[in-house]
Amino acid sequence: xxxxxxxxxxxxxxxxxxxxxxxxxxxxxxxxxxxxxxxxxxxxxxxxxxxxxxxxxxxxxxxxxxxxxxxxxxxxxxxxxxxxxxxxxxxxxxxxxxxxxxxxxxxxxxxxx
Amino acid sequence: xxxxxxxxxxxxxxxxxxxxxxxxxxxxxxxxxxxxxxxxxxxxxxxxxxxxxxxxxxxxxxxxxxxxxxxxxxxxxxxxxxxxxxxxxxxxxxxxxxxxxxxxxxxxxxxxx
Numbered sequence: 001x002x003x004x005x006x007x008x009x010x011x012x013x014x015x016x017x018x019x020x021x022x023x024x025x026x027x028x029x030x031x032x033x034x035x036x037x038x039x040x041x042x043x044x045x046x047x048x049x050x051x052x053x054x055x056x057x058x059x060x061x062x063x064x065x066x067x068x069x070x071x072x073x074x075x076x077x078x079x080x081x082x083x084x085x086x087x088x089x090x091x092x093x094x095x096x097x098x099x100x101x102x103x104x105x106x107x108x109x110x111x112x113x
Numbered sequence: 114x115x116x117x118x119x120x121x122x123x124x125x126x127x128x129x130x131x132x133x134x135x136x137x138x139x140x141x142x143x144x145x146x147x148x149x150x151x152x153x154x155x156x157x158x159x160x161x162x163x164x165x166x167x168x169x170x171x172x173x174x175x176x177x178x179x180x181x182x183x184x185x186x187x188x189x190x191x192x193x194x195x196x197x198x199x200x201x202x203x204x205x206x207x208x209x210x211x212x213x214x215x216x217x218x219x220x221x222x223x224x225x226x
Contacts, residue, residue: 100162102214106156
């Protein structure tokens with residue numbers, strides 16, 4: 001397996017634009033997590049899914065953020081409209097119920113100008 | 114909710130020496146404590162974890178200790194090598210369910226040749 005795949009790896013956009021980040025979890029994993037990493041706040045959990053269903057979105061900072069998981073192989077995190085303070089590295093991670101380890105993707109570095 | 118404090122934020126050691134990173138947590142219900150290593154430009158990767166029913170766990174040059182009474186746990190790396198240079202994160206969560214990880218702020222470890 002190629003591991004967790006995220007795209008794009010880098011995204012530069014202007015304030016007010018819509019941004020969509022994509023994630024393909026490891027096949028067979030039933031949990032998917034979206035994290036945000038910044039210098040100020042470290043690694044924070046935004047939302048997680050179990051069997052494609054959003055379970056806990058309490059970490060989503062504002063209504064401008066939304067996430068979907070239409071099937072077991074794909075998830076998106078959307079920011080609309082984007083703001084400079086959304087600049088961060090966004091990680092997707094997945095795991096199976098059978099084991100403890102969360103596998104992280106390489107991240108998407110988002111810069112909002 | 115859970116709060117994890119990690120110290121030090123930066124650590125520099127000579128190659129071959131030992132490195133110790135310490136974390137404290139606030140929620141006595143937490144019973145799963147993983148450590149992740151993050152190399153430049155990559156996502157975090159699990160290196161070792163410990164459950165609350167165990168006081169110490171070792172894997173080659175890496176060991177983790179847990180003191181549930183004091184609510185603190187530590188990562189020990191012996192015989193450090195240049196490839197150990199990275200950012201290390203501790204985390205805490207419940208074993209049951211999704212394992213919503215709460216991360217410490219990270220320690221940037223530099224191994225000097």
